Amino acid sequence: MPASPSSSAQAAREALAVRLTHLRKDAGLTGKELSARCGWHPAKTTRIQKGEVQPTDVDIRAWCAACDAADQADDLIATARAVDLMYVEWRRNHRTGMRKTQEDFYDLYAQTGVTRAYVSNVVPGFFQTPAYATALMGAITDFQGTPNDVSEAVAARVARSRFLYEGGHRFVVLMEECVLRYRVGDAETMAGQLRHLLTVMPLPSVSLGIIPFTAKRTMWPLEAFYLHDATRSVVETLTAEVNVVQPRELADYRKAFGELTKMAVHGNAARALINAAIGSLG
Template identity: 75%
Template sequence: MPTSPSSSAQAAREALAVRLSHLRKDAGLTGRELSARCGWHPAKTTRIQKGEAPPSDADIRAWCAACGAEEQIENLIATARAVDSMYVEWRRLHRDGLRTMQQNVNGRHEKARVCRTYVSNVVPGYLQTPAYATALLTSITTFQGTPNDVAEAVAARVARSRFLYEGGLRYVVLLEESVLRTRFGDADTMAAQLRHLLTVMPLASVSLGVIPFSAPRVIWPLEAFYMYDDRHAVVETLTAEVNITQPRELADYAQAFAGLSKMAVYGDNARALITAAIDSLG
C-alpha cells in the first residue's frame, strides 16, 4: 500500500533538518554550543534536527550565523518555505474563512491548460451548483470551527465554473459512483446537482467518466486529487492540502489516473449512472 500523501512533506522536512545538522557539525559545534550561540534552549535544537519543529526564517538566520555559514541563509530559507507549503492544514488555510482559499484555487485554474480530477467523495468545486456548494461548505465550516463566510466562499467557488466556458482549459474528470449517491443538502439539491452534471457533459471542455461500483478495481479508491498539467498535483485529506511537485510523485499520480480512467464509463453509460442516481432520490 502507498504511504500517506503527507510522507513526502515529512521527508522534505527531514532533509532540511539533515542540512542544518551538517552545518552544525561542519562548524565543529555541539548542539548545546549552537543553542547557546542562538540564545535558545537545547531542546529546540534537538527538535529542529529531528524534523519535529519547522525552523522559522529567524531560526535559520541565527543557525547559519552561529555556524559561520551566512551564505547558506537565502537558500535554506527558500527551502524551508517550499517545505512549509507542501503540507498545509485546512484550519490554517481557512483560519479567516473559506473565501480566500476558494479565490486562490481559482488562480490555479487560470494558469493551467489541463486539469485532471479524481474524486471519491464530492463533486469537484467547478462542477458544483450553488445549493450543493452551500451544503458542503457549511458542513466543512462546522467541522473545522472556522469563521463562517459560506455565502462569499460559495460565490468564489461557483465563479470557477467560468473556466468551463472561456479560455483553453480542459477538464478531465473521474467520479466514483459513490459521489453520485452521497447526498449533500436535501433531495432537490442533490437532484439539481446531478442534472447539472448531465448539462455540462456535452461541453467541449469537459470529459467526464464515472467509475461504477461494479468495475473490477485496477486502482483502489484514493483520496481526491487534482493534477494541473504535469507540474502540480493537489491531494485533499481530511486535515490538510498536500501540494506535490516532485516529478517522481507526479508520475505516480499520472499513472494512477490512467488506471482509474480505464475503469470508468463514459457517454451514454455514464449518463445512465447519473440518471439512476437521480431516480433513486424519489
C-alpha cells in the same frame, strides 16, 4: 509540527534539516555550541536536525548568524516556507474563513492547462452548483468550527467554473458512482447538481467518466486528488491539503489515474448513471 502523511512533505523537511546540519558542521560547531550561540536549549537543535521541528524564520536567521553564513538565510527561509506549504491543515487555512482558500485555488486553476481529477467523496468544485457548494461548505464550516463566510466562499468557488468555458483549459474527471448518490443538501439541491453535470458533459473542455458500482476493481477507491498539469497533485484528506511535488509520487498518481480510467464509463453510459441517480431522488 506533526509528521505529514505525505512522504513528499517529510522528505523535503528532512532535506532542509540536512542543509542546516551541514551548515553547522561546515562552521566547525557542535550542537551544543550552536545552541549556545542561538540562545536556546540543545534539544531544540537536535529536533531541528532530525526534521521533527520546522524552524521559524527567526530560527533560521539565528542558525545562519551562528554559523557565520547570514548570506544563506534568505534561501533557507524560502525553502522552509515551501516545505510548510506542502502540508497545510484545513483549520489553519480556514482560520479567517474559507473565502481566501477558494481564491487561492482560483489562481491555481488559472495557471493550469490540464486538470485531472479523481473524486470519491464530492463533486469537484469547478462542477459545483451554488446550492450544492453552499450545503457542502456549510457542513465543513460547522465541523471545523471556523468563521462562517460561506456565501463569499461559495462565490469564489463557483467562479472557477469560468475556466470550463475559456480556451486553454481542459478538465479530465473521474468520479466514483457513489458521488452521484451521496446526498449533499436536500433532494432538490442534489437533483440540480446532477442535472448540471449533464449540462457540462458536452463541453469541449470536459471529459467526465463515472466508475460504476459494478466495475471490476483493478484499482481500489482512493482519496480525492487533483493533478495540475505534470507539476503538482493536491490530495484532500479530512484534516489537511497535501501538495505532492516529488516526481516519483507524481508518477504514482498519474499511474493510478490511468488505472482508474480503465474502469470508468463515458458518454451515454455515464449519462445513464447520472439520470438513474436523479431518478432515485424521487
